[in-house]
Amino acid sequence: MQPPARFHWLSLGQVLISGLGFLEFAAAGALLLLMGLSGVLGSRPSARQILPYFSLVWVCGLVCLLLVPSIGLSLMRLLDRPLPAWQWCGEYRAASLAMLAWPLVIAAGTYISRTGRTETLNWLFLPPLQLLAVALPLWWLIEFGRRGLPGNGLQRTWGILSAGLLVSPTVATLAELAAIVLLLALFVVWLSSQPGAAQQITLLAQRLANAGTDPEVILRILRPEVTKPSFLISVLLVASGLVPLIEELVKPLGLWVLAGKKLTPAQGFLAGMLSGAAFALLESLGSLASPSGQDWLGLVLGRTGTGILHTVNTGLVGWALASTWRDGRYLRLAGVYLLAVGLHGLWNVFGALLALPDLFGPASVTGIVAVLLRLGQIAPLALLVLAILLFLILLSSNRRLRAVSGKIGSSPQT
Numbered sequence: 001m002q003p004p005a006r007f008h009w010l011s012l013g014q015v016l017i018s019g020l021g022f023l024e025f026a027a028a029g030a031l032l033l034l035m036g037l038s039g040v041l042g043s044r045p046s047a048r049q050i051l052p053y054f055s056l057v058w059v060c061g062l063v064c065l066l067l068v069p070s071i072g073l074s075l076m077r078l079l080d081r082p083l084p085a086w087q088w089c090g091e092y093r094a095a096s097l098a099m100l101a102w103p104l105v106i107a108a109g110t111y112i113s114r115t116g117r118t119e120t121l122n123w124l125f126l127p128p129l130q131l132l133a134v135a136l137p138l139w140w141l142i143e144f145g146r147r148g149l150p151g152n153g154l155q156r157t158w159g160i161l162s163a164g165l166l167v168s169p170t171v172a173t174l175a176e177l178a179a180i181v182l183l184l185a186l187f188v189v190w191l192s193s194q195p196g197a198a199q200q201i202t203l204l205a206q207r208l209a210n211a212g213t214d215p216e217v218i219l220r221i222l223r224p225e226v227t228k229p230s231f232l233i234s235v236l237l238v239a240s241g242l243v244p245l246i247e248e249l250v251k252p253l254g255l256w257v258l259a260g261k262k263l264t265p266a267q268g269f270l271a272g273m274l275s276g277a278a279f280a281l282l283e284s285l286g287s288l289a290s291p292s293g294q295d296w297l298g299l300v301l302g303r304t305g306t307g308i309l310h311t312v313n314t315g316l317v318g319w320a321l322a323s324t325w326r327d328g329r330y331l332r333l334a335g336v337y338l339l340a341v342g343l344h345g346l347w348n349v350f351g352a353l354l355a356l357p358d359l360f361g362p363a364s365v366t367g368i369v370a371v372l373l374r375l376g377q378i379a380p381l382a383l384l385v386l387a388i389l390l391f392l393i394l395l396s397s398n399r400r401l402r403a404v405s406g407k408i409g410s411s412p413q414t
Helices: 009-041 047-078 091-099 102-114 119-145 154-192 197-211 215-226 229-250 265-287 293-327 330-353 356-360 367-377 379-410
Strands: none
Touching: 009 047, 009 154, 047 119, 047 154, 047 265, 091 119, 102 119, 102 293, 119 265, 119 293, 119 379, 154 229, 154 265, 229 293, 229 330, 229 367, 265 293, 265 379, 293 330, 293 379, 330 367, 330 379, 356 367, 367 379
8 A cells, every 4th residue: 555645835835826826917917908998999099008008918918828837737746647748849949940030020010119100000019029029039048058958847847937927026026125215215314414405305306296297307307316426326336236136146036945856957057047037028028018119129139138148147046056955065156146146237237328328418428427428338239248148158058068967867877
């Protein structure tokens, strides 16, 4: 008589998180769809007003679709049903074929985002094109990075993806908000010791309240404040330090529950890539929910680079975590984490510097601001170089892990 199977608590947690996430995104999608349709049926709808609703409806639908396998597989495990024996194979070829359509998606999205002749084109066709423009490169990166490497199993793979979609973005957002609130509180304490500062802030708040929602008027009011060197440096420090420190720590949260599962370095690398790609998918689609027409192409290309950043960085951290759990070399883990933070920080700095020329316009500047403006002029090239470097890291990591996996697989079993 065989002993009863142990209850699988991880599967219970997986089905609860994935199921609640499914219900949350399904409800949000339904509400957003109703709001979007009410806007369409209203008098003379504007694409700028209703596009965010339909963009987010597509995001909610995609997240729900990606959560279904996690729910189904974890339920089968809880019910002691045999899991499918299907193995990952041939997906790299499929992803490569799908990427052939990516330039067409970009071309169609660019045309639709810039045309003003038919508002229906924007809210009806742009959201699915945005979804494909973001998701296809991320899928290809995952398949490219895991070529020839042993997988993590179906349930574990979809569970890690669910954690990357639901847990990591939520925790990262809450942690960043808490850090920003703390920084603002410290700023208020410092400001209270400065004579006349409270009166200036009150006057600025009154001017903003009178400006309404006109972005040009708001920018004209804020420009003298946000172009101060102290403000610019503070923003760059937060973008290059605080945000990467939090996100590179939080993105691989799905791996921490597997700390006792003796993951191989290759499995940790794959789990990290999947976590980073899921995080990038939600972040990028959220940023594209309401793009301005002329900036759509640049924003999509920028988010593609950000997808490379998140996927590769979290893959490296995942590899370091799995390796450290096996040999206890925590110094290596710290070094890889700091490398990921440094790459992320550089990306954020140059991404922020891209906006400086538009912020200052033709105004004459000197000192540190002039230096930042010159860096902003080379920011596109710097971001391209960083993206190429990250891709080379991905290529090298795959080759090294394939070599190690091959040696392990060919060694005699004892």
